[in-house]
Amino acid sequence: MSKKSKSRKNKKSALSLKLQGAVILILIAIVGYLMNLSGCHNIHERIDVAKSYDGAQLMEHIEDLDMARTAKGRASQIIRHKGYTLSYNNDWRLANWVGYVLTAQETEGDVERSDWFDKDPMVKGVQVRHVDYTHSGFDRGHMAPAADMKWDKQAMVESFYMSNICPQVHALNAGLWSSLEDRVRSWARRDSAVVVVCGPIVPEQPMTIGDNRVAVPEYFYKIVASPYSATPRGIAFIMPNEDCDQPLYHYAVTIDSVENRTGIDFLYNLPDSLENYIEQNYDLKAWQL
Secondary structure: OOHHHHHHHHHHHHHHHHHHHHHHHHHHHHHHHHHOOOOOOOOOOOOOEOOOOOOOOOOOOOOOOOOEEOOOOOOOEEEEOOOOEEEEEOOOOEEEEEEEEEEOHHHHOOOOOOOOOEOOOOOOOOOOOHHHHOOOOOEEEEOOOHHHOOOOHHHHHHOOEHHHEEEEOHHHHOOHHHHHHHHHHHHHHHHOEEEEEEEEEOOOOOOEEOOOOEEOOOEEEEEEEEOOOOOOEEEEEEEEOOOOOOOHHHHEEOHHHHHHHHOOEEOOOOOHHHHHHHHHOEOOOOOOO
C-alpha cells in the first residue's frame, strides 16, 4: 500500500473516531435534556426502604394519632375542628401541620362540596381571608381535602377554613397532589383506617401573597400511616410547589425523612417500637406504587 493510501486510511479512522465521540456527546446531552424536562427535580430511584415487621398487631384504638409535635421555637396554636386538627403558625399565616384519621366508612360520605372559603374563627391573631389569594397566581390548596370530609356537613364547611389552606401552584394542586389524595382514600378503604398528616415546608425568607402576607411554601409533605394493619406500614411524600409530572413513587420518602426536614414529631402516641418501624421504613409494593 502506498504512503498516500495509508495516510487517507488514517485520516478516515481519525474522522470516524471523532464522529463517534460527537454522537456520544450528543446522546448524553439529549438524555440530560429529557431528564430535566420535568418541572420537578426531587427525584428518587424506585426502591423500597423496608424491613419485615416482627412485632404484635395493634389491637386497641389509640387516641390522637393524628397529633404531632411542632418544632421547638416555631409559632403554634393547636386548633381542633370536627374533621381535623392543626397547628397554626401565625408568622406564616399557614398551618405547620394538619392531621386527621380517615376511615373507610368516611370515604363513602355524600355531603356536597362547600366551596365557601372563610376565615377560621378559632385563629388567634391575623385572620387570613379568601381575597389574600385573589390574583396571586396560586390556588387555595387544601391540606385536609374537602373530599375526605364528605361524611359530615360541619366537617365539610370547616375544611374550607383558610387555616387549612396553603398557596399551591395550580399544576400541583390539580395534579399530583390531587392524585395522592385519591390514593389516600383508596388506602383508607383497603386498611379500614389511615392516619394522615400534611403541611407546608416554608423557606426562611418566603415570598408572600395578599395584604396579610401569607407565606408561599417551597415544598409540601404528606405522611400516611396504617398502624392497625396486620403488617403496619407508613410512607411519606415531599413534593416541590411546582408542576410535578413524575410518578408518585419518585417523591416517596420515609416519615423519618420528613421529621428531619421539618423538625415535627409525628405518631408520637404509638408504642415506641411500632412508631420506629413505621417511620423508618416504606414498601412501595405494599402501598401499590
